[in-house]
Amino acid sequence: MLFNSPEFIYFFLPFSIAAWWVLQRMKREHDAQWLVVICSIYFYGWWDTRYVPLLIGNAIGNFYLGQKISETKSKALLIAGLIYNIGMLGYFKYANFFIENWNVVAGSQHSLLQLVLPLGISFFTFQVIAYLVDCYKGYVSDFNLGRFAFSISFYPHLIAGPILHYSDVMPQLRGRIDFDARQFSQGLFLFAAGLFKKSAIADRIAEHVDPLFAADTSLQFFESWVAAVGYGLQIYFDFSGYSDMAIGIGLMFGIILPQNFDSPYQAVNIADFWKRWHMTLSRFLRDYVYIPLGGNRNGFAKGLLAAAVTMSVGGFWHGAAWTFVLWGVLHGIFIGIHRIWTKADIRMSEPVAIAITFLSVTAAWVVFRAESVGQALAIWKGMIGVNGFAIPNLAAGICQSCTQTTLITGMEFVQGGILLLICMTYVNAQKEAQRLEPNFKNLTYFTSLFFTSIWMSGSHESFIYWQF
Amino acid sequence: MKALSIGSFDSFWKAALVAGGIAAWSLPVWNVVVNPYQIFKTRFAIGGRYTSSTTNERYLKVEYLLNEAKKASPNSSNAIVGQINDDLPRDSVKTKSTAPDSYIVGSSIMGLVEPRLVNQYFHDRHFYNLAFLAAKPDEILATLRGLKRDGVTIKTVVYGLEPIAFTDIKSYGPAYQLHPEASDQSRQRVVFEYLFASSLSDGFSRLVTSIKGNPSVRYDIEETGRYYLERYDQEIEKDHGAFIRKQFPLNAKPVKAPPWIDSRFEDLQKLALWLKDESIDAKFYLNPLHPYVANAYGSERLAEFKQKITQLQGIGGINDCTRLLIDDDVNRRFYDYKHFRPMETGKVIDCGLSMR
Numbered sequence: 096m097l098f099n100s101p102e103f104i105y106f107f108l109p110f111s112i113a114a115w116w117v118l119q120r121m122k123r124e125h126d127a128q129w130l131v132v133i134c135s136i137y138f139y140g141w142w143d144t145r146y147v148p149l150l151i152g153n154a155i156g157n158f159y160l161g162q163k164i165s166e167t168k169s170k171a172l173l174i175a176g177l178i179y180n181i182g183m184l185g186y187f188k189y190a191n192f193f194i195e196n197w198n199v200v201a202g203s204q205h206s207l208l209q210l211v212l213p214l215g216i217s218f219f220t221f222q223v224i225a226y227l228v229d230c231y232k233g234y235v236s237d238f239n240l241g242r243f244a245f246s247i248s249f250y251p252h253l254i255a256g257p258i259l260h261y262s263d264v265m266p267q268l269r270g271r272i273d274f275d276a277r278q279f280s281q282g283l284f285l286f287a288a289g290l291f292k293k294s295a296i297a298d299r300i301a302e303h304v305d306p307l308f309a310a311d312t313s314l315q316f317f318e319s320w321v322a323a324v325g326y327g328l329q330i331y332f333d334f335s336g337y338s339d340m341a342i343g344i345g346l347m348f349g350i351i352l353p354q355n356f357d358s359p360y361q362a363v364n365i366a367d368f369w370k371r372w373h374m375t376l377s378r379f380l381r382d383y384v385y386i387p388l389g390g391n392r393n394g395f396a397k398g399l400l401a402a403a404v405t406m407s408v409g410g411f412w413h414g415a416a417w418t419f420v421l422w423g424v425l426h427g428i429f430i431g432i433h434r435i436w437t438k439a440d441i442r443m444s445e446p447v448a449i450a451i452t453f454l455s456v457t458a459a460w461v462v463f464r465a466e467s468v469g470q471a472l473a474i475w476k477g478m479i480g481v482n483g484f485a486i487p488n489l490a491a492g493i494c495q496s497c498t499q500t501t502l503i504t505g506m507e508f509v510q511g512g513i514l515l516l517i518c519m520t521y522v523n524a525q526k527e528a529q530r531l532e533p534n535f536k537n538l539t540y541f542t543s544l545f546f547t548s549i550w551m552s553g554s555h556e557s558f559i560y561w562q563f
Numbered sequence: 564m565k566a567l568s569i570g571s572f573d574s575f576w577k578a579a580l581v582a583g584g585i586a587a588w589s590l591p592v593w594n595v596v597v598n599p600y601q602i603f604k605t606r607f608a609i610g611g612r613y614t615s616s617t618t619n620e621r622y623l624k625v626e627y628l629l630n631e632a633k634k635a636s637p638n639s640s641n642a643i644v645g646q647i648n649d650d651l652p653r654d655s656v657k658t659k660s661t662a663p664d665s666y667i668v669g670s671s672i673m674g675l676v677e678p679r680l681v682n683q684y685f686h687d688r689h690f691y692n693l694a695f696l697a698a699k700p701d702e703i704l705a706t707l708r709g710l711k712r713d714g715v716t717i718k719t720v721v722y723g724l725e726p727i728a729f730t731d732i733k734s735y736g737p738a739y740q741l742h743p744e745a746s747d748q749s750r751q752r753v754v755f756e757y758l759f760a761s762s763l764s765d766g767f768s769r770l771v772t773s774i775k776g777n778p779s780v781r782y783d784i785e786e787t788g789r790y791y792l793e794r795y796d797q798e799i800e801k802d803h804g805a806f807i808r809k810q811f812p813l814n815a816k817p818v819k820a821p822p823w824i825d826s827r828f829e830d831l832q833k834l835a836l837w838l839k840d841e842s843i844d845a846k847f848y849l850n851p852l853h854p855y856v857a858n859a860y861g862s863e864r865l866a867e868f869k870q871k872i873t874q875l876q877g878i879g880g881i882n883d884c885t886r887l888l889i890d891d892d893v894n895r896r897f898y899d900y901k902h903f904r905p906m907e908t909g910k911v912i913d914c915g916l917s918m919r
């Protein structure tokens with residue numbers, strides 16, 4: 096069930112929130128928590144019931160394992176837990192990738208496994224890894240199965256994050272949750288803003304970008320730039336829209352979920368970008384990969400290596416393909432360059448820094464979206480003009496003798512420019528929600544966002560990050 | 564200037580829920596009343612039936628054919644009632660003499676073809692125009708498969724091809740969704756999606772047309788299956804010269820057609836093989852092109868297109884009518900760069916179906 100689908104918006108969401116608050120009002124907090132767990136299982140099972148037992152079994156198994164690890168402080172148990180969870184992820188997500196590559200390297204003909212990737216397994220796995228490590232470190236003191244089940248399965252974050260730590264949600268569930276009208280209003284506003292980003296912007300951009308990546312011809316200069324910048328905008332509005340909706344739903348339940356985006360295209364360098372993009376993934380990678388690898392405690396060179404490995408892991412986590420690995424490696428290289436740059440104390444003006452960061456990130460998005468490394472190379476070539484300069488219809492008046500492209504009209508540059516301007520200057524929906532005031536202007540704003548999202552969206556497309 | 568306060572958040576969230584609820588629930592009401600895709604049969608719907616420019620032919624034509632097949636079945640309620648009333652014995656209930664058993668398929672260009680003209684070439688057949696706007700070979704295959712599975716007779720298929728369907732990269736909305744029998748969705752799911760389809764622009768266009776009472780298009784779903792471009796016909800009748808000047812501007816800039824989509828040829832191959840496997844008589848030909856479109860592809864690519872089609876198994880040699888209507892008067896023969904006018908259909912069908 097997608098957050099932007101009618102069955103979710105018209106039925107599931109109102110029912111689950113209403114039932115939650117009715118039970119809270121009746122002072123039946125535990126029943127309310129279990130009801131949300133059941134709703135979350137139903138939400139998950141809507142997609143494919145086959146993996147519901149896996150979700151439940153994994154959650155229960157990890158809960159008791161965490162408890163045991165906390166009691167015994169056994170490193171062996173922790174390692175066993177990590178191997179099990181990473182093994183599950185590896186089996187479902189990466190087994191066929193390794194078989195394919197083994198076949199290529201060894202010239203063998205091993206057949207691929209008939210596997211369907213369980214929805215949200217990457218997010219779920221990272222959350223339980225964080226939980227087990229926190230148990231080992233003694234950060235976890237609450238071992239209530241109901242609260243753990245709620246925390247791990249809470250449907251707003253179940254499929255695509257934000258990636259939670261134990262300390263994000265479980266402590267909030269210890270006491271009774273009182274209805275807070277301000278928080279609920281902020282939740283409504285964020286949900287509408289996220290739905291608008293997804294339905295009215297991201298899905299509209301996809302209509303222009305998808306055909307470009309599907310074209311079986313080498314994209315030329317203008318087409319390549321529309322594809323690259325367009326996808327950068329699409330994934331931002333799609334994923335930050337999803338995150339706003341998730342956090343908004345959380346607030347409607349009176350639960351605060353961590354922020355996941357903070358105007359990433361306003362970043363002045365690549366390190367700043369990762370503090371603003373998919374913030375909960377960055378936090379996970381920092382706490383559970385980069386720091387255990389030594390971080391920047393072992394000198395400059397080892398710090399660079401740790402950052403490169405961390406980013407490569409982050410890239411591979413997104414998907415079992417060389418394109419994702421290359422995307423992670425590219426970001427690792429960008430971080431390395433940034434560190435060398437910083438060490439050399441080279442300074443530049445903020446607009447130039449923002450532009451360089453944005454262009455680097457945009458170039459990397461090409462390989463993230465491309466079907467293959469070859470396609471990414473072809474688009475990069477197009478971006479530097481190697482494939483030619485067929486001009487869009489809008490610019491036909493400038494050059495009568497030039498070849499025209501039918502893949503883009505030229506309006507994409509105007510639309511993309513407006514969206515980029517918004518990304519570069521707008522404070523972002525989270526901050527807007529924080530300073531929400533109860534007035535008619537905001538009511539009109541909310542209603543307009545919601546009306547437009549519901550009435551003007553196209554088909555209810557899945558979120559990009561749901562595939563990971 | 565300070566915005567007008569609504570009091571407190573206690574009032575705000577309630578007001579927001581009411582406003583959001585109205586914004587959301589007015590959508591299904593709108594979809595039933597304005598009925599932009601013509602899916603809902605209700606007395607509350609506005610405007611003439613099948614006169615919306617976003618009428619979903621894919622759904623409605625299949626629905627009509629399935630109903631016709633049901634009526635013609637010896638197990639239909641009509642047949643049983645007839646038997647009870649001592650009309651005809653149940654086993655001898657025959658298919659209506661005019662019940663469709665053969666189909667014209669293809670894109671909007673084929674949608675203008677009058678089945679009567681095709682019937683002339685197949686005396687024992689009854690053609691129905693099963694063409695869809697922007698139809699692709701995979702959709703045609705899925706639809707024919709679904710019909711056949713549900714007991715609809717398919718004896719002959721006539722498919723007029725043009726290169727546009729093999730390069731079109733546009734994505735289409737709810738007006739282009741296949742019937743549940745031709746897709747993997749349930750009927751309930753499809754109806755649910757139409758109830759909650761985001762249809763502001765499609766519905767608004769339908770609303771304006773209904774109020775003006777001057778529809779641009781009328782679909783003859785329950786008879787021939789073809790459609791009529793009524794507003795264009797009125798404009799042509801009024802002043803054909805002005806219509807041509809509007810539709811074919813002198814300073815139209817030449818364009819380059821998009822690249823081939825190879826999967827479309829693979830889908831056409833699957834369709835041809837399926838027709839062969841099912842022993843369905845199939846006729847393929849290449850539709851006439853306007854010089855503007857022909858130039859967008861260029862003679863080399865058009866030759867390549869013909870070659871790609873003829874190389875497919877189960878299609879073989881096909882009649883090429885791409886240049887049939889190209890002469891000094893070509894703009895009089897077309898509605899726009901893609902669609903030739905129905906008065907040319909006879910000539911086109913002669914070219915397309917004549918023995919080689």
